[in-house]
Amino acid sequence: MLQPDLVRLLTEGHVLVKSCDEDCLTGNTQEPRQSEGEEGGEGNPFNYTPQLIHLNKDHQLFEDGDIHRHMYLQDLYISEAEDKPTLSVSEFACHISGCSAIFSTLEEYEHHYNSLHRHVCCSCRRSLPSARLLDIHIQEWHDSLFTILSQRQDMYQCLVEGCGQKFSTSKHRKDHLIKIHKYPPDFRFDKTKKDKGNRQTKKQPQKDTTMDVVDDVCESEGVCEVMCDGLSHQPEQEESMETHGSEEEAARMAKSASTEEHADLNAAAPSTESSSSDPLEPRYSYRVPTNVCFGRGSVRGFRGRRGRRK
């Protein structure tokens, strides 16, 4: 017996033959939802309603069944034992705009997301591999207090967890990393702020928001060049190794404050990029909303913090 529970339910007629009278009393199934006050709040975009779907003879959904019927009519019937169609399973996809990676399992998706999208700095879009490195990045790059303090005391932390040592400049730290911890001289997650140079060339927001996805690098190993903009392929730039998130943020909830903030970041003139080999990919015209960022550790990096999040 394949499904004993269901068999039991189907044969225990006396238990189950209930009428559907309950429906007649309540009438429209939609009413209770709507009458219960401020369900969604103002501007509620959710509007799911149950749909009664009528399908006509030629509908796509009926294709396989029709074919099976006609195969039978033409004496070409195949029993189940002889023909096993393949059942397909949904794929997963990274929906972050700019990323079009597809995965066959949830685990692969999670790995992708955690590696490339989770620890992203809101201010400059760079993706760091861990919360700690993200914290350090924000501190060193976007915290003006840090800049001030580091002139007086050793503030640059060693990147190796547990080491605890601090240094007066990033160069000293780098030497420490190479000498003591045997790090490569071109370690990807230890760029100096000065090196970032002209990478922040966010062009004027594109007028059209066509979904031209930049997907070249999501498949590459490690974390280099996630959702890069076209400039990142410059060989002469050290930055080319750095990860850099593109403007895939949420919709244009641009407040005037954020516009100014971005103007600051976009200080570097795009015109200095003379040797750009690739044409710039069209990017999205979203501004970062001041109150959201998916970089966990970047609360400190916010201008205009959300404040509600623990």
Next chain:
Amino acid sequence: MWRLNKVHHKAGRPGDSVEELKLKRREHEKALRQARRDRQLVSKRLLLNDDEDQSEVTMDTNSGEQDVVAVLQKLHHSGPERDTHLKALSKALRDPSAQLTFIKQENSMHLLVGLLTGSDATCRLQAVRCLHELSHSPHTSVASACLPASPYLLTYLSGQSTKFTELCLYTLGNLCPESIVKEKLLAQGIVPALASCLENQRHNLAVVEAVGFTLSQLLQANDAAEKIIPMVLASSLPSHLLSVLTPDPKFGLGPAIECAWCIHYLTCSMKDHKVLLAQGALLQCSSLLVSLGGAVAEGNKEEGMELLICPLLRCVGNLLSSCPLTDLSAQMGDVRIVVALCALLQAFLLTQPALARESAWVLNNLTAHSRALCSALLTLNLVPGLIQLLPFSQGINTMILRVLANIAHNKKDFCVHLAHRGLLSALCATLKMADQEMVTLSMDVIFMLVVSSPQVAEEFVKQGGLSLLEATQYNSEGEIRQRATHLLEHHLLS
């Protein structure tokens, strides 16, 4: 009569390997799919003589053309051996090119019709067999050449000879898809003729099957909705079709299959089903599904059962779409329909995913309509089984998610129950699927669950819902971003 266990593969020849057969079958399937896309999906049936089997059909028929001419010559000279010649003629007419040759011969059809209507009963039978072979031709010219015989074929439907009536019916059924022939047949009263044939021969299941086939050919026409269907609905055909839906265990599924497909073509072409609903079509089809579902759940899958289940599902699905809510309890009554549908879903998921998809569609229409049935799904503990189906694509998971959304939409209580059955964690996965419809539906259901009760909202947050939604705020679709933000701002973080 078609017995599924006797069917051999027409496409194959003796000596074909299994692989070759599969290849040929796949080619046929491709051709059928293309025909369906062109809205030209038509099939003809060939009734074999009792004394021959399928393998004879595939014998070499190259000499057919010459045989036809020769036999015709002999037939023109009347004599006592006419029936023998006719038998030879019918064998010769198996060959498609021989069929063309036949109609080109002078007075050939006239001769055949004469024998069809003559006083010799054996000759009549052989003559109708020849016509049957001709009806199988793919050429329009052959079909229209058979027109002179049509009024007689219709007249003979009220006769009592089973074999003869069957042959007349299948011949008519093969001819009807040609529009010239169809026009004539309609004018000559094919619908009333089929109606009285079915009424009088209700207990003769072979004839019932043949009537069902012929009617299905008429109803499948692309323009059936304008002329044919109203005629059929006005006749006694619907009630008789419904009365033979329950398959006879001894005879087999054939008649029920044909009649079910007729009812399907009736329901899918119209939006208004008052006539059929008044005759209890929904009740009949759904209780039959319940018993078939039970058989399937027990593992008693009779071969060919899906050929009957498919049209029944479609009838229930489409009838529901126009059944007024107030009538639903009279028409459905039995809550076991949802159990049957879940049984069908599980049973056919791997072997006939299309059937699983259609079952899910019917469940959607049921749950969109009826709170009692939504409640039944919960109390009968059918929801976890549905949640397990959410990984499967090609229309299955989107329909199942609609079913779950319908349940959630009903009542806050239902949302809490759904959350307890593990829907939240399933949604955290479906939100990441590639299919945009799945993502949108997932957001909708998450919304309904989260606003239903603070406990559910809390549970969602515990499962990492906040960071999930934050990531969704960067979704490439504007509507999704909007929803994620709304949910976060108004319901989870305030």
